[in-house]
Amino acid sequence: MNSHVRELREKAGWSQAALAERLGVSRQTVNAIETGKYDPSLPLAFRLARLFEQSIESIFIFEEQS
Amino acid sequence: MTCEQNSHGRRFAREFIISMVIYVVLVFGSFWLIRNLDLPTWGRALLALLPSVGVAMWGRAQYRYLLACDELQQKIELQAIAMASALLVFGSFPLGLMASAGVFEVPGKIVLIWILPAFSLLYGICKFWASRRFA
Secondary structure, three states, X not given: OEEOHHXXXXXXXXXXXXXXXXHOXXXXXXXXXXOXXXXXXXXXXXXXXXXXXXXXXXXXEOOOOO | OOOOOOHHHHHHHHHHHHHHHHHHHHHHHHHHHHHHOOOOHHHHHHHHHOOHHHHHHHHHHHHHHHHHOOHHXXXXXXXXXXXXXXXXXXXXXXXXXXXXXXXXXXXXXXXXXHHHHHHHHHHHHHHHHHHHHHO
């Protein structure tokens, strides 16, 4: 699932490692979320939303699979 | 091990090394005693089981590492364990059929002792593959 996590992170001026530390996950996890290779769990998605002060739906792009 | 440089990765490395040192010492010590002492069967059994202490410590270290990992690393670890288990189970069954048919001879004690090393090797390969899916 694609997301706006990278844009939001860069706008906040954080590195992947810094964001990972704030979220309590590894840098590998942040990178995988940003590249769309990993969909976070609901608690992690909520932590992201709270950190960036946005809704989950505005951060993650849900695409219908045909 | 693809763990990042973090506290639980370092803790796992420390606990793993300690468990392996204990395992090696106990393996050599116990089998030296078995070969050089005239022991009853129960005594030989106890000594033969001693190296399991090191293996159990390694298992505990692996479990603590798994619990401390974040969600993505847990997913990778569990996928690797599942794949390695499946490969070992479904790979060993045809070998067992062939051994039963007399295609080759393998002593049972050799097979039993190599299950854990085979699983460890498969786990390492599968973990590498699983990690690459998310890199």
